[in-house]
Amino acid sequence: MKGFLTPHPDGRPFVMGVLNVTPDSFSDGGRFIDVDAARDHGLALLEEGADILDIGGESTRPGARPVDEIEEMDRVLPVIEAIRAMRPDAIVSIDTMKPDVAGAAIGAGAWMWNDVNALRGEGALDCAADLQCAVCLMHMQGEPGSMQDAPAYENVVTEVAQFLGRRAGAAMSAGIAKEKIWLDPGIGFGKTLAHNLALMAALEHFAGFGFGLLFGASRKRFIQAIDETAASAQDRLGGSLAAALHAARAGASIIRVHDVRETVQALKVQAAIANAGR
């Protein structure tokens, strides 16, 4: 595929494994990040079949404490370096809104800047163009801390599509090559259940823009809104797989998930069935 990614022979999309490097994810409840635990989890996700590791050092959960760029870099850089020391072939994306964090991560060998803020930060577009890295431009309404308070749209599909079109145009005008741009509707980022469902139902529309389509619904809250037994993130595997398979059928080329082994298996079976039917 574009740049580092080699297409799967069965045509299935790439799986992006989520590696959150935030205090509540790996430390023993303390303040410090356990780099070795994060490294080992990333290596395990690669073993499970992840094509890409999405490494993020700042939680975007509503109410999460903002992190300054030094602290964010201190979290993610040692983990990128530790993983790539063991797996130089590892393809890494950096999940950050900060140009300096992205620049340091790309400098440490990351391939993609995954920006939930769609490069709207000051200097972000020019930084991404200078880095010549792949980028993911994701739609978010408002800010992480308050985006779920009262999301509202005239027509969520039209508005998100128009936003992504504008950001892709801005990225190309800044000098980022079209084949290095992925778009993402941002499930759960300033959306109600109805908004999320409308976006997922219209996913083919986003795939038709001619850019890569990146999709992330894994373990998200909307699954609990549909199945109230899915109270905790770990109880949402079925819904996550359903959304991943739907996105694959709709043309997503990268699917961002926590449960890599299960998703890879589901996508392999889906591709085998589709290929048998040809």
Ligand SMILES: Nc1nc2[nH]c(SCC(=O)O)nc2c(=O)[nH]1
């Ligand atoms: N591109 C992209 N990046 C992301 N980073 C997160 S963090 C929240 C969570 O994993 O629940 N979600 C996404 C997503 O959906 N798309």
